[in-house]
Amino acid sequence: MASQFRPTSPHLSVWRFTLTMTLSILHRILGIGLYIGTLLFILWLGAAALGQDQLAAVNGFFGHWLIQAGLFIYTWTLFQHMAGGIKHFIWDTGAGFDPAAREMISVATLVFSALATLVCWALFVWF
Numbered sequence: 745m746a747s748q749f750r751p752t753s754p755h756l757s758v759w760r761f762t763l764t765m766t767l768s769i770l771h772r773i774l775g776i777g778l779y780i781g782t783l784l785f786i787l788w789l790g791a792a793a794l795g796q797d798q799l800a801a802v803n804g805f806f807g808h809w810l811i812q813a814g815l816f817i818y819t820w821t822l823f824q825h826m827a828g829g830i831k832h833f834i835w836d837t838g839a840g841f842d843p844a845a846r847e848m849i850s851v852a853t854l855v856f857s858a859l860a861t862l863v864c865w866a867l868f869v870w871f
Contacts, residue, residue: 777817784814816861
């Protein structure tokens with residue numbers, strides 16, 4: 745039996761990874777990460793509702809440097825995911841599909857999320 749030629753989907757070796765592709769994948773991963781951070785936020789809210797002793801215990805847990813780093817990443821994740829959603833909203837209007845505009849808006853989401861995270865944490869530390 746002769747093998748029949750069947751077309752295949754383009755493989756990763758055919759496509760060059762672009763910033764837009766990378767951020768699309770990252771957007772999905774960050775969406776999953778937001779669930780974990782939201783569970784920690786719910787833990788904190790629950791402890792605050794239960795009383796001072798429980799809140800102090802949770803705040804002690806959140807005071808660990810490793811958890812602080814995780815909360816910093818969660819903050820960046822929140823802003824990056826939001827910026828990605830705004831980017832998709834802009835694309836839904838039909839704007840920004842040419843290569844230069846795609847790159848510009850992708851870089852803008854990264855810059856916005858980084859600056860918003862730093863400002864948020866600067867306010868958190870100073871106040």
